[in-house]
Amino acid sequence: MAEPALSIRGLTKVYGNGFHALKGIDLDVAEGDFFALLGPNGAGKSTTLGVVSSLVQKTGGSVSVFGIDIDRDFAKAKYHLGVVPQEFNFNQFEKVEDIVLTQAGYYGMPMREAKPRAEQLLRDLGLWDKRKGSARMLSGGMKRRLMIARALIHRPRLLILDEPTAGVDIELRRSMWEFMKRINREGTTIILTTHYLEEAESLCRNIAIINHGDIVQNTSVRDLLAQLNTETFLLDLAHPVEAAPTLEGFSVERVDATQLALSVERGQRLNDAFSQLSAQGFEIVSMRNRANRLEEMFVSMVEHANAESGRSTDKVEVRS
Amino acid sequence: MNAWQTWIALWTLVTKEVRRYMRIWPQTLLPPSITMTMYFIIFGNLIGSRIGPMDDIPYIDYIVPGLIMMAVITNSYSNVASSFFSNKFQRSVEEMMVSPMPNWVILAGFVVGGASRGLAVGLIVTVVSMFFTDLSIHHPLVTIAVVIMTALLFSIGGFINALVANKFDDISIVPIFVLTPLTYLGGVFYSIHMLPNFWQGVSMINPILYMVNAFRYGILGVSDIPVGGALVAIAVFIVVFFMAGLWMLERGKGIRS
Numbered sequence: 001m002a003e004p005a006l007s008i009r010g011l012t013k014v015y016g017n018g019f020h021a022l023k024g025i026d027l028d029v030a031e032g033d034f035f036a037l038l039g040p041n042g043a044g045k046s047t048t049l050g051v052v053s054s055l056v057q058k059t060g061g062s063v064s065v066f067g068i069d070i071d072r073d074f075a076k077a078k079y080h081l082g083v084v085p086q087e088f089n090f091n092q093f094e095k096v097e098d099i100v101l102t103q104a105g106y107y108g109m110p111m112r113e114a115k116p117r118a119e120q121l122l123r124d125l126g127l128w129d130k131r132k133g134s135a136r137m138l139s140g141g142m143k144r145r146l147m148i149a150r151a152l153i154h155r156p157r158l159l160i161l162d163e164p165t166a167g168v169d170i171e172l173r174r175s176m177w178e179f180m181k182r183i184n185r186e187g188t189t190i191i192l193t194t195h196y197l198e199e200a201e202s203l204c205r206n207i208a209i210i211n212h213g214d215i216v217q218n219t220s221v222r223d224l225l226a227q228l229n230t231e232t233f234l235l236d237l238a239h240p241v242e243a244a245p246t247l248e249g250f251s252v253e254r255v256d257a258t259q260l261a262l263s264v265e266r267g268q269r270l271n272d273a274f275s276q277l278s279a280q281g282f283e284i285v286s287m288r289n290r291a292n293r294l295e296e297m298f299v300s301m302v303e304h305a306n307a308e309s310g311r312s313t314d315k316v317e318v319r320s
Numbered sequence: 321m322n323a324w325q326t327w328i329a330l331w332t333l334v335t336k337e338v339r340r341y342m343r344i345w346p347q348t349l350l351p352p353s354i355t356m357t358m359y360f361i362i363f364g365n366l367i368g369s370r371i372g373p374m375d376d377i378p379y380i381d382y383i384v385p386g387l388i389m390m391a392v393i394t395n396s397y398s399n400v401a402s403s404f405f406s407n408k409f410q411r412s413v414e415e416m417m418v419s420p421m422p423n424w425v426i427l428a429g430f431v432v433g434g435a436s437r438g439l440a441v442g443l444i445v446t447v448v449s450m451f452f453t454d455l456s457i458h459h460p461l462v463t464i465a466v467v468i469m470t471a472l473l474f475s476i477g478g479f480i481n482a483l484v485a486n487k488f489d490d491i492s493i494v495p496i497f498v499l500t501p502l503t504y505l506g507g508v509f510y511s512i513h514m515l516p517n518f519w520q521g522v523s524m525i526n527p528i529l530y531m532v533n534a535f536r537y538g539i540l541g542v543s544d545i546p547v548g549g550a551l552v553a554i555a556v557f558i559v560v561f562f563m564a565g566l567w568m569l570e571r572g573k574g575i576r577s
């Protein structure tokens with residue numbers, strides 16, 4: 001059986017101030033997977049990825065990358081890793097091309113091999129025309145793409161993306177998604193952390209949710225969504241209404257004069273709700289989900305975990 | 321990493337450092353040249369002509385080795401201190417940490433890069449000094465050995481300073497309050513034989529005195545101290561400082577949480 005791309009066992013991290021960031025987590029990511037690691041701010045996502053990429057020193061536990069224990073041969077494991085951190089971490093005054101080529105040099109890649117590889121990546125990520133310019137002149141989205149090009153220069157088998165599309169406009173985000181899907185199809189295992197749950201839902205096959213240093217869910221996106229009991233739809237009405245209608249078996253709220261919020265439980269049929277609305281003279285012109293499905297699941301799961309552990313429910317930050 | 325990959329990584333880091341200080345040459349190479357020109361004009365020509373010879377050597381000739389060494393020391397130190405701390409500050413140090421590059425290569429890359437700036441500035445100051453005096457080198461091998469070893473030693477010092485620094489102020493404390501006084505009191509402008517016995521003894525615990533005098537011996541053939549001992553002492557300091565810097569890197573001091 002093939003070694004997992006990433007295997008984590010009993011990983012703990014206690015920072016110098018006594019904060020327990022990770023409390024013995026176990027995690028496996030299969031080779032070729034597109035894996036999402038989700039959690040509210042401060043849950044332990046970046047600490048986990050920091051340990052894997054050597055930026056954070058673990059307190060206990062073990063981490064293996066493609067079967068290579070980082071305590072035994074971290075240098076060898078690092079050849080398989082590409083890391084795109086959350087914050088910009090390159091010299092803003094260097095040229096775009098130099099940043100990528102320098103990283104190749106750190107991996108011992110000869111220039112004759114690094115130059116065509118850098119050209120291919122910079123072209124693929126729409127940065128080729130900017131290669132001679134200083135990195136500080138790039139837009140935020142371009143800087144993120146530069147970090148992706150840099151992380152891929154040595155052809156890693158496992159790419160870690162820590163909020164790669166944060167602050168990136170929708171059009172660019174979607175083009176980055178296409179790029180990530182392509183390299184995943186070509187065989188690169190990807191681990192992604194994101195606050196954009198739509199991103200996780202549309203890109204990832206498997207997902208783990210981390211909260212207060214514990215893994216509270218680790219399953220496939222499909223299975224996770226199957227656990228969703230209630231979905232809420234926003235219905236736009238053709239004519240204003242004074243009050244929400246009463247529908248048998250459904251919960252309906254009036255959002256404003258021309259919009260209703262309809263809650264549908266698993267097993268219920270939307271047709272039944274629409275029939276009742278039509279019978280009462282309501283004319284629906286459009287409909288959409290109130291929130292991303294995964295977002296609803298994520299919020300309920302984190303809140304449930306907080307309630308079980310007796311913690312106050314933190315405000316969960318999500319963007320969709 | 322195999323030997324060839326390690327060499328590529330080291331070369332990459334060194335050329336990156338050289339590219340950095342060459343890109344900002346008006347800040348890195350030009351100011352020391354202007355400062356040293358002022359020293360030559362004021363202390364060498366104007367005041368020096370009234371001071372007379374020192375150890376039977378014209379005063380301007382006497383101060384040339386010390387001024388070259390002063391430029392080498394301050395530039396080697398400040399180059400690595402500011403460059404590595406900037407890498408920490410901008411978090412671009414993470415580029416190196418996530419790579420398989422061994423820690424000794426990271427240390428050696430910055431040190432060689434910093435030493436190359438110290439030596440480049442030393443060369444510029446030497447060329448400037450030739451406008452004021454005829455410079456002939458008595459012991460070329462000693463001269464080259466001392467200047468290279470000194471540049472390496474202070475580059476390592478700058479690296480350690482940057483590792484433990486938390487803010488930009490922390491990398492200017494040592495150059496201002498330690499290096500500059502020790503350099504001025506290290507026999508750049510005078511022979512320690514001019515001092516009373518007590519202060520001669522105090523001067524002997526200043527490590528920079530040994531470097532300046534060993535370098536002066538290489539160029540002028542005169543020294544206040546035994547040159548062989550000075551060379552050994554510098555070599556020992558290089559090894560000790562390098563090992564200390566490597567140990568701190570291995571422990572992630574100042575760069576890993």
